[in-house]
Amino acid sequence: MTNVASHSLSSANLAAQPAPNAMSGSGHERGKAVLTTLPGLLLASAVAVSAYGLRHLPGLATFSPLILAIVIGIAFHNLIGTPAVAKAGVVFSMRRLLRIAIILLGLQLTISQVIEVGGRGIGIIAATLIATFAFTVWMGRLLGVERKLAQLIAAGTSICGASAVIATNTVTNASDEDVAYAVACVTVFGSVAMFTYPLLPGLLHLDPHAFGLWSGASIHEIAQVVAAAFQDGQKSGEFGTIAKLSRVMLLAPVVITLGLMARGTSKSEQSSARPPMPWFVLGFVALVGVNSLITIPAEAKMWIVAVTTFLLTIALAAMGLETDIRKLLAKGVRPALLGALAFLFIASFSLGLIKLIG
Numbered sequence: 001m002t003n004v005a006s007h008s009l010s011s012a013n014l015a016a017q018p019a020p021n022a023m024s025g026s027g028h029e030r031g032k033a034v035l036t037t038l039p040g041l042l043l044a045s046a047v048a049v050s051a052y053g054l055r056h057l058p059g060l061a062t063f064s065p066l067i068l069a070i071v072i073g074i075a076f077h078n079l080i081g082t083p084a085v086a087k088a089g090v091v092f093s094m095r096r097l098l099r100i101a102i103i104l105l106g107l108q109l110t111i112s113q114v115i116e117v118g119g120r121g122i123g124i125i126a127a128t129l130i131a132t133f134a135f136t137v138w139m140g141r142l143l144g145v146e147r148k149l150a151q152l153i154a155a156g157t158s159i160c161g162a163s164a165v166i167a168t169n170t171v172t173n174a175s176d177e178d179v180a181y182a183v184a185c186v187t188v189f190g191s192v193a194m195f196t197y198p199l200l201p202g203l204l205h206l207d208p209h210a211f212g213l214w215s216g217a218s219i220h221e222i223a224q225v226v227a228a229a230f231q232d233g234q235k236s237g238e239f240g241t242i243a244k245l246s247r248v249m250l251l252a253p254v255v256i257t258l259g260l261m262a263r264g265t266s267k268s269e270q271s272s273a274r275p276p277m278p279w280f281v282l283g284f285v286a287l288v289g290v291n292s293l294i295t296i297p298a299e300a301k302m303w304i305v306a307v308t309t310f311l312l313t314i315a316l317a318a319m320g321l322e323t324d325i326r327k328l329l330a331k332g333v334r335p336a337l338l339g340a341l342a343f344l345f346i347a348s349f350s351l352g353l354i355k356l357i358g
Helices: 004-014 018-056 066-080 083-109 111-143 147-172 176-198 208-218 220-232 234-249 251-268 280-293 300-321 326-329 334-358
Strands: none
Touching: 018 066, 018 083, 018 300, 066 147, 066 176, 066 300, 066 326, 083 234, 083 280, 083 300, 111 147, 111 208, 111 234, 111 280, 111 300, 111 334, 147 176, 147 220, 147 234, 147 251, 147 300, 147 334, 176 208, 176 220, 176 300, 176 334, 208 220, 208 234, 208 334, 220 234, 234 251, 251 280
């Protein structure tokens, strides 16, 4: 938009302003924007790198860099303070880099993988997602949890943890404290599932296929699904991972639906600020199609996964750098209770469906 506006102005004043000056002015503005963004981008990147480093410490390897990044970012912001000069780069990381990362997530899934889950499996995953999202929003209303925060907890629990929280926030426009709280909820209860699920296959009489489906349909983060499902063997782990990736695919319609609902609400309230449509989610779907049609070499795919994870880690680091822990604590225990109830619901509902029709 800035370049278009600059071009129009320079065209309108062509007689008064020589072309070289217009060009150098445009270049100057572009360079100024880069310099303004750079400090915050470097700070968020440094926090992300620190998160990767922390994973090598005893007891922290089970946590994803995304979670550690937001924790480090929050600690930095509240103990040291995020400098004002970093503001532009932090916002850039939370918005632009996040959208790029979500688009790249599409290269981790193929249509054939979704088909491998089968009609029943997809039905169970979709029904669990819809029911969990609806239950969480409804329960949030009963508990008096703010609507936007309830939606973020619902998305994180029903779809794919922290990634779903920050993707959903592109249309809900909740505060950074809401995002941090929702990420904390899905991290805590996803970790509980990661450690408890492997103890249950024998008790619940689940074969590897059923346990993998249960893990993929109900545990929050992809990494947590992998950690839990492979405890029951290779077959369970592989199917659990595919089931989870199929669940991630549903991120696109959920975010688009929420975006349309938000725009409809905005119109009914005659608000001038209309929530943006999450067109980047269509990029995610497009790359799923590309990944389904073209065979990407294994080594290249490893790099893509690594880059995607790092970009998401930078985005969450930036989120932490904007989070005031006093505002976080002021929200009380009700959102945490909502996260716990959502976790219990998704675990029991998906298990019931698997026993009934799986």
